[in-house]
Amino acid sequence: MLDIDAIRAEFPILSRELYGRPMTYLDNTATSQTPRRVVDIITDGYTRSKANVHRGVHTLSQEATKAQEDARRRVASWIGAESHEEVIFTRGTTEALNLVASSFGGMVLGEGDELILTVMEHHANIVPWQLLRSRLGFTIKVVPIDGEGRLDLDAYRALFNERTRLVSVCHASNVLGTVNPVKEMIAEAHAHGVPVVVDGAQAAPHIKIDVRDLDADFYAFSAHKMYGPTGIGVLYGKRGHLEKMPPYQGGGEMIEHVSFGHTTFAELPFKFEAGTPDFVGIPAIAGAIDFMDGIGIDAIAEHEHVLLRHATDRLVAEVPGLRIFGTAPEKCAIISFLIGDHHPYDVGMLLDKLGIEVRTGHHCAQPLMEYLGIEGTVRASFAVYNTIEEADRFVDAVKRVAMILG
Ligand code: PMP
Numbered sequence: 001m002l003d004i005d006a007i008r009a010e011f012p013i014l015s016r017e018l019y020g021r022p023m024t025y026l027d028n029t030a031t032s033q034t035p036r037r038v039v040d041i042i043t044d045g046y047t048r049s050k051a052n053v054h055r056g057v058h059t060l061s062q063e064a065t066k067a068q069e070d071a072r073r074r075v076a077s078w079i080g081a082e083s084h085e086e087v088i089f090t091r092g093t094t095e096a097l098n099l100v101a102s103s104f105g106g107m108v109l110g111e112g113d114e115l116i117l118t119v120m121e122h123h124a125n126i127v128p129w130q131l132l133r134s135r136l137g138f139t140i141k142v143v144p145i146d147g148e149g150r151l152d153l154d155a156y157r158a159l160f161n162e163r164t165r166l167v168s169v170c171h172a173s174n175v176l177g178t179v180n181p182v183k184e185m186i187a188e189a190h191a192h193g194v195p196v197v198v199d200g201a202q203a204a205p206h207i208k209i210d211v212r213d214l215d216a217d218f219y220a221f222s223a224h225k226m227y228g229p230t231g232i233g234v235l236y237g238k239r240g241h242l243e244k245m246p247p248y249q250g251g252g253e254m255i256e257h258v259s260f261g262h263t264t265f266a267e268l269p270f271k272f273e274a275g276t277p278d279f280v281g282i283p284a285i286a287g288a289i290d291f292m293d294g295i296g297i298d299a300i301a302e303h304e305h306v307l308l309r310h311a312t313d314r315l316v317a318e319v320p321g322l323r324i325f326g327t328a329p330e331k332c333a334i335i336s337f338l339i340g341d342h343h344p345y346d347v348g349m350l351l352d353k354l355g356i357e358v359r360t361g362h363h364c365a366q367p368l369m370e371y372l373g374i375e376g377t378v379r380a381s382f383a384v385y386n387t388i389e390e391a392d393r394f395v396d397a398v399k400r401v402a403m404i405l406g
Pocket residue numbers: 029030091092093094095122124125170172173174199201202222233364
């Protein structure tokens with residue numbers, strides 16, 4: 001059993017009240033809250049040791065550089081990368097996926113080629129590819145889902161042909177919660193000689209990531225969804241790919257030598273890190289990993305699943321007309337739902353007045369919404385600091401809202 005009170009004590013924001021009620025934060029899929037130890041690292045960075053990295057012989061710069069590069073090593077070992085040089089810091093999953101699309105996609109995709117995505121992708125794993133498609137003229141093929149929100153793996157296998165060049169798939173859906181069998185999917189793609197990009201934004205906070213066990217070619221995630229600072233993400237890439245790829249952006253840090261005639265680029269990972277990085281925030285990622293490791297990712301997932309099962313069972317039994325989107329057996333603690341024909345915004349606004357913070361809308365997955373024939377959903381999502389009492393408060397509030405709306 002986890003000591004949830006002790007865990008919650010690390011998150012001052014969780015003791016807030018809204019409209020005279022305790023705040024129940026259930027929008028963890030959009031961003032999770034940040035424990036004090038992570039905030040302290042950032043505060044320390046600004047108040048004690050702020051200096052630009054890789055730029056100076058002076059002590060402060062050397063300290064800042066060490067803190068950043070230690071964090072890179074921590075991330076690398078946390079995800080099972082062979083080397084810290086395969087870990088590139090970005091602004092988030094979105095920038096990581098744009099980097100892969102632009103740089104690697106630009107290398108391997110051309111006119112007449114095919115890219116495989118799935119219908120449950122976040123816009124961050126759709127639009128960068130569409131931008132590239134408008135330049136290069138390849139085709140995007142899409143894997144459908146079944147009624148429970150699981151990918152149709154037969155359809156996936158059938159999509160491969162001699163023009164397939166790349167697959168990009170989310171490890172877990174931010175709407176349905178479905179955890180995709182990415183290891184199997186990667187093996188299938190590799191059997192066709194096709195590399196795979198994994199959008200791990202929703203997996204990193206809940207699932208042990210082992211990029212080498214998955215054999216992922218690229219893996220992207222965001223720190224702010226895993227108890228870390230906002231504005232920082234990670235792109236893991238296999239060294240063999242990263243070495244061949246052209247830089248994504250140009251500027252300081254990513255060069256070896258610049259002249260007006262010719263420029264040569266820095267070694268990995270700096271070739272992909274143009275400009276001043278968030279050197280204050282990056283060390284805080286290590287703090288977020290320490291926080292998660294201190295509890296244990298399996299214990300985190302188990303606790304969240306208890307909340308998921310409890311809230312789901314009660315919602316299904318007690319709220320007439322409630323539909324849940326995403327009922328796969330392998331799923332993260334996300335409940336996307338609608339009550340009758342009521343607009344998700346109406347439900348979300350009333351829940352907010354009861355102190356329940358949930359997300360409403362299309363969740364940056366409009367193609368999925370179109371596929372499901374709906375405009376959006378209400379989405380509640382759990383993190384390790386949520387409690388059974390909060391799950392009950394949420395269900396009771398949904399019942400009340402259903403009654404108010406009729
Ligand atoms: N992919 C998925 C599956 C997501 O849930 C999100 C965030 N909602 C993103 C990508 C984009 O992440 P970020 O906004 O942190 O770049």
